[in-house]
Amino acid sequence: MEDTNPTQTTSMPRIGDKAPEFKAVTTQGEIHFPNQYAGSWAILFSHPADFTPVCTSEFMTFAKLEPEFEKLNTKLVGLSVDGLFSHIAWLRTINEKIEYRDMKNMEVKFPLIEDITMEVAKKYGMIQPGESQTKAVRAVFVVDPIGIIRTIIYYPLSLGRNFDELLRVVQALQTADAFSVATPADWRPGDDVIVPPAGSCGAARDRMESQKDMKCYDWFFCVRKISKEQVFEKILKK
Ligand code: BEZ
Numbered sequence: 001m002e003d004t005n006p007t008q009t010t011s012m013p014r015i016g017d018k019a020p021e022f023k024a025v026t027t028q029g030e031i032h033f034p035n036q037y038a039g040s041w042a043i044l045f046s047h048p049a050d051f052t053p054v055c056t057s058e059f060m061t062f063a064k065l066e067p068e069f070e071k072l073n074t075k076l077v078g079l080s081v082d083g084l085f086s087h088i089a090w091l092r093t094i095n096e097k098i099e100y101r102d103m104k105n106m107e108v109k110f111p112l113i114e115d116i117t118m119e120v121a122k123k124y125g126m127i128q129p130g131e132s133q134t135k136a137v138r139a140v141f142v143v144d145p146i147g148i149i150r151t152i153i154y155y156p157l158s159l160g161r162n163f164d165e166l167l168r169v170v171q172a173l174q175t176a177d178a179f180s181v182a183t184p185a186d187w188r189p190g191d192d193v194i195v196p197p198a199g200s201c202g203a204a205r206d207r208m209e210s211q212k213d214m215k216c217y218d219w220f221f222c223v224r225k226i227s228k229e230q231v232f233e234k235i236l237k238k
Contacts, residue, residue: 011122012125013123013125013141014149014152015150015152016148017149018147019033019034019042019044019141019143019147019148019149021033021035022119022120022123024079024114024115024120025084025114026084026113027084027087027088027091027108027111027112028109028110028111028112029111031111034143034147037075037077037145037147038145038146039145040073040074040075040145041072041073041075041142041143041144041170041173041174042074042075042076042077042143043075043077043140043141043143043166044077044079044124044140044141044143045076045078045079045138045139045140045141045161046079046080046121046126046136046137046139047059047078047079047080047136047138048080048132048136048137049082049135050080050082050086050089051093054157054158054159054160056094056098056100057100057160058160058161059078059091059094059108060094060098060103061103061163062078062110062163063106063107063108063109063110064103065166066109066110070237071236071237072170072171072174072236072237073145073237074170075110076110077111078108078111078113079112079113079115079120079121079126080112080115080135081116081118081127081134081135081136082114082116083114083116084114087112087114091112095107095108118136125139128154135157137154137155137156137157138160138161139153139155140152140153140154140161140166142173144173144177151169151173153165153166153169168187168188171188171235174234174235175189175193175226175231175234175235178231178234178235179193179226181196181226182194182196190227190231192215192223192224192225192226193223193224193226194221194222194223195214195222195223
């Protein structure tokens, strides 16, 4: 969706779109997104600036949780509009000097994109001028193994992300794909999942009568059990 304001050149990818392609320099060498992540899930996320406190707390938490995302076959890719040397100096400071909560000597092993020109940030609608003209907001794009954007979350500069929610989003998307179901409010692995509504009331009633493992609150709202073990058996990387 192109912005209609002639003073700005920005675009906003949407859920269901192919993730816009780019090549970029990162702290782990050049990457080609989303092409080189084919076959894996990816979380592309932006942060406003290196050497800032909220971002530091987030990067330490991403580094701590990277193995959990890896178990879900999910790679992390960060971005800010700072340069490579700033990124390297900041990540080194985090590693050598910052002890925060239970995190110490945190090593950020995933790539952090330098985007001084804001080319990638603009492609992904990460520059939101009402919030900041010069910094990316805290955007999160969850991209599936065929390069389709499956979830987008934006946070303002002042609000650090909720990492339980980011893990839950990936688990829920993968569960929905693996079992052809939807997930209700606050779903966690092991909770009941939603069986998508049938095409007609009659079909739903027949289904209610025939499927013993389903519970229906009404014709349009049926759930079934999938245990935590069944979920993790399907979604965890072997
Ligand atoms: C922070 O990460 O602490 C931050 C960055 C930019 C603006 C405000 C806060």
